[in-house]
Amino acid sequence: MNGLFNPKLANKLEQKTQPKLISEGKCDKCGRDYEEYQFKSGYSYRLGCDCKMIEQGKEMTKNFKxxxxxxxxxxxxxxxxxxxxxxxxxxxxxxxxxxxxxxxxxxxxxxxxxxxxxxxxxxxxxxxxxxxxxxxxxxxxxxxxxxxxxxxxxxxxxxxxxxxxxxxxxxxxxxxxxxxxxxxxxxxxxxxxxxxxxxxxxxxxxxxxxxxxxxxxxxxxxxxxxxxxxxxxxxxxxxxxxxxxxxxxxxxxxxxxxxxxxxx
Missing domain, CATH: 3.40.50.300 (P-loop containing nucleotide triphosphate hydrolases)
Structure with a gap:
């Protein structure tokens, strides 16, 4: 099995699936520092700030109601x-x-x-x-x-x-x-x-x-x-x-x- 492992290929695959850091700063709403990452699919999230997730949760609750x-x-x-x-x-x-x-x-x-x-x-x-x-x-x-x-x-x-x-x-x-x-x-x-x-x-x-x-x-x-x-x-x-x-x-x-x- 070890003979089939390709470290370079594995590294490339890992890089493709890992999100990319696209920005960092301080949230205007909560004042917390964040790092914003983006996946290849286009989906992004902020590490350190949950404001976006909270808003999405509120919107889902509103639509359900x-x-x-x-x-x-x-x-x-x-x-x-x-x-x-x-x-x-x-x-x-x-x-x-x-x-x-x-x-x-x-x-x-x-x-x-x-x-x-x-x-x-x-x-x-x-x-x-x-x-x-x-x-x-x-x-x-x-x-x-x-x-x-x-x-x-x-x-x-x-x-x-x-x-x-x-x-x-x-x-x-x-x-x-x-x-x-x-x-x-x-x-x-x-x-x-x-x-x-x-x-x-x-x-x-x-x-x-x-x-x-x-x-x-x-x-x-x-x-x-x-x-x-x-x-x-x-x-x-x-x-x-x-x-x-x-x-x-x-x-x-x-x-x-x-x-x-x-x-x-």
Missing amino acids: QRQNQKEINKILSFSSENEETKNASFETYIPENENQAKAKVICERYASSFNQDNKQSLLLQGSFGLGKSHLAMSVLKEVKDKNYSVLFINLTELISKFRSTFDKDSQFTESELEKAIGQVDLMVFDDFGMNVTDYGMSKLFQIAESRVGKHNIITTNLSLKELTKTKDQQRLFSRLMSNTTGITLEGDDHRMKGFRNLT
Whole structure:
């Protein structure tokens, strides 16, 4: 066996696997002296300072908690308003038909890419039917969800129906559990926001709005600002939801009507 041992080759192999000292100094955070080594794979670590490992551990814990949070939310609220159009929605499949829609797409892409919990911002997507408001909102939601944030996309009418369903004896969740899920989700999309609701619906909307103040929300609506604020209650509700909100008005023709032919 000794006759097969090659000291030079062994030394070369050892050099290849050993990390290389690339820097040394004093950590700005903890003040400890360190030596930074790097492996051939590109992975590096600091000997004498654990700040980087601590940050990585915090990030892993944060991601785990976010995934667990999404699981808990999905037990109560699934993507119930998702349809064939929004299910396949992405920024790649949204084709702007004019400069206005192109600008709206850029704003939404920027919102998704810069999404974080330290800077709470919301979007209001207004415009007529068939301009891609829900498409853009779902595109944002999918990118944010890929970052391990908890998300929810739901039609406003269906949301009120879910609150009503909590009164059924066979309901799988309570009203308070539903309120908690809505309040803690990282990004909430209120699709097709309207004002034709009952007194009960309006009271629940006030509760929802209160729980979402200072958080990330996206609202899509076919209504104008005037239609959204007809009464004092509507003005109060809209005012609460518009905190730190950027308004985007989409313009153009209804893309759903492109294949329509009037044969009469």
